[in-house]
Amino acid sequence: MTESSFFGSHPQLRDLSDVDDVQFLDTTLRDGEQAPGVSLTPEEKARIARGLDRAEIDFIEAGSACTGPGERETIRRVTDLDLDATVTSFCRGIENDVDLALDCDVDGVTIVVPGSDKHIETKVGTTHEENVQNTEELVAYAKDHDLWVEVIAEDGSRARVDYLEKLMSASMDAGADRICYADTVGHATPDDTLERIEPMTELGPTSTHTHDDLGLAVTNALVSIAAGADLVHGTINGIGERAGNVALEEVAIALDHGYGVEPMDLTEVYDLAQLISRSTGVPLAPNKAVIGENAFTHESGIHTDGTLKDDAMYEPYPPEKVGRERRLVLGKHAGHAGVEAALAEHGIDADDDEIDEVVERVKAIGDRGKRVTDADLLTIAEEVVGKDRERRVKLLEMTAASGSGTPTASVRVEVDGEERVASGHGDGPVDAAVSAVQQALGHAADASLDSYHVDAITGSTDAVVTVEVEMSRGDNSVTVAVSDADITRASVEAMVEAIDRLIENEPEQVLADD
Numbered sequence: 223m224t225e226s227s228f229f230g231s232h233p234q235l236r237d238l239s240d241v242d243d244v245q246f247l248d249t250t251l252r253d254g255e256q257a258p259g260v261s262l263t264p265e266e267k268a269r270i271a272r273g274l275d276r277a278e279i280d281f282i283e284a285g286s287a288c289t290g291p292g293e294r295e296t297i298r299r300v301t302d303l304d305l306d307a308t309v310t311s312f313c314r315g316i317e318n319d320v321d322l323a324l325d326c327d328v329d330g331v332t333i334v335v336p337g338s339d340k341h342i343e344t345k346v347g348t349t350h351e352e353n354v355q356n357t358e359e360l361v362a363y364a365k366d367h368d369l370w371v372e373v374i375a376e377d378g379s380r381a382r383v384d385y386l387e388k389l390m391s392a393s394m395d396a397g398a399d400r401i402c403y404a405d406t407v408g409h410a411t412p413d414d415t416l417e418r419i420e421p422m423t424e425l426g427p428t429s430t431h432t433h434d435d436l437g438l439a440v441t442n443a444l445v446s447i448a449a450g451a452d453l454v455h456g457t458i459n460g461i462g463e464r465a466g467n468v469a470l471e472e473v474a475i476a477l478d479h480g481y482g483v484e485p486m487d488l489t490e491v492y493d494l495a496q497l498i499s500r501s502t503g504v505p506l507a508p509n510k511a512v513i514g515e516n517a518f519t520h521e522s523g524i525h526t527d528g529t530l531k532d533d534a535m536y537e538p539y540p541p542e543k544v545g546r547e548r549r550l551v552l553g554k555h556a557g558h559a560g561v562e563a564a565l566a567e568h569g570i571d572a573d574d575d576e577i578d579e580v581v582e583r584v585k586a587i588g589d590r591g592k593r594v595t596d597a598d599l600l601t602i603a604e605e606v607v608g609k610d611r612e613r614r615v616k617l618l619e620m621t622a623a624s625g626s627g628t629p630t631a632s633v634r635v636e637v638d639g640e641e642r643v644a645s646g647h648g649d650g651p652v653d654a655a656v657s658a659v660q661q662a663l664g665h666a667a668d669a670s671l672d673s674y675h676v677d678a679i680t681g682s683t684d685a686v687v688t689v690e691v692e693m694s695r696g697d698n699s700v701t702v703a704v705s706d707a708d709i710t711r712a713s714v715e716a717m718v719e720a721i722d723r724l725i726e727n728e729p730e731q732v733l734a735d736d
């Protein structure tokens with residue numbers, strides 16, 4: 223935390239560390255779902271809403287009731303959950319939209335009315351005066367129906383400042399609980415934000431809704447709070463229209479780490495981010511703050527060495543703060559300290575010269591543009607340390623069939639020198655083959671598949687694919703990558719090799735035919 227605050231030194235801004243409470247309105251289920259191609263089922267929305275509630279998010283915008291009966295069913299699934307959060311629906315400045323929201327039993331509505339000339343005249347086709355009057359009537363109508371009401375002036379960042387004040391002031395006078403500044407198209411600089419939101423905060427409780435088209439969504443949210451806003455709209459993972467909404471986890475960590483303000487339970491955020499990514503099909507960028515795969519992963523030798531000496535050497539805050547763990551991985555940039563630590567983790571003793579030899583070979587794999595898996599490291603280490611290793615489990619043969627019927631597969635494996643044959647079925651050929659392997663291996667296959675990742679090396683249908691799996695059994699975990707033109711074969715080979723590694727030091731009985 224800083225001694226003298228940049229924000230606090232500006233006459234119109236408050237010091238963020240003096241802010242008592244900032245609330246969040248999560249709109250992942252509404253604005254987030256507006257990201258092209260995203261559509262959530264009622265079950266998915268309910269699961270995400272429960273996660274948001276666990277993370278102590280204050281408001282959940284569950285959708286836009288006006289969208290249609292399917293959307294209303296998803297909103298009802300959320301309102302039925304009886305969450306601690308206040309559940310809202312987006313409504314246009316239309317009475318019927320409020321009625322449709324009421325049908326979904328929401329606690330409140332965000333009423334979105336046009337704010338800029340463009341939105342008033344060209345989009346909605348009304349006048350400035352009529353827009354104010356309509357807004358007043360709608361707020362009164364929603365309040366008469368016991369709803370919590372926030373009025374959002376759409377495209378507020380391109381609105382005329384005097385008109386924005388007039389519209390927002392009329393909304394508060396009509397009984398709105400809060401008003402919201404919206405940088406709908408992500409056009410605003412911090413100066414634009416301050417110019418518009420500061421007078422709004424004089425009128426009543428003010429929220430801020432920022433988008434990331436200029437990469438300024440977090441900055442503008444922070445400027446808004448410093449100018450007096452006390453509620454931030456945003457989405458987890460920053461999904462949303464175009465370049466997305468402000469990522470709530472980024473605002474949360476900036477407030478927490480920088481200013482000691484805790485607007486949500488950040489320890490829940492990583493699980494939530496993954497759930498949302500899986501449900502929406504929008505992958506998490508590896509370099510994304512807080513939730514990206516690389517946010518707490520160190521590969522380069524200098525960083526790994528520093529991190530081994532002091533966890534905080536190359537991290538602004540510990541991963542546990544956001545429900546994550548640190549990972550040290552090996553690659554082209556590895557150094558002696560990182561390799562030594564990785565070998566120790568796998569119980570391999572090597573002297574300094576042997577470690578240096580392993581470093582050289584690890585770098586050679588990296589130089590070929592490849593990731594270095596645990597299996598690569600262990601194979602290199604075994605060669606360098608001169609330890610011969612007998613594989614206990616080998617895949618000898620595999621066939622898989624899929625078509626209009628249930629996918630099936632059969633495998634022939636060698637287990638401690640003995641051949642076994644088994645078959646299985648599943649949701650697809652990979653699933654069927656994995657089931658067959660599990661049949662063949664019995665208890666030895668009691669390992670969990672923690673991650674499964676496929677990369678096509680070339681972009682055509684005859685591409686060689688690399689399947690990378692991470693599997694664990696008890697406290698041990700291992701990553702293995704296998705490349706093959708056949709995705710099923712690569713998947714099964716990778717899993718069999720991972721299991722072989724995991725049971726390496728286990729007694730013979732573990733592979734007994736059971």
Ligand SMILES: CC(=O)SCCNC(=O)CCNC(=O)[C@H](O)C(C)(C)COP(=O)(O)OP(=O)(O)OC[C@H]1O[C@@H](n2cnc3c(N)ncnc32)[C@H](O)[C@@H]1OP(=O)(O)O
Pocket residue numbers: 253256286288289290314315316334335336345346347376406
């Ligand atoms: C900033 C934002 O995120 S805006 C939210 C975006 N969300 C959505 O669009 C929700 C999903 N939308 C839908 O399912 C459909 O667009 C519906 C059901 C809402 C409307 O469908 P349609 O009646 O077919 O209208 P259409 O989509 O063609 O056009 C939108 C209408 O909403 C009107 N409208 C847009 N914003 C507002 C507003 N803030 N207040 C009042 N009316 C508005 C437009 O003027 C237009 O009406 P018009 O055809 O009379 O000119």
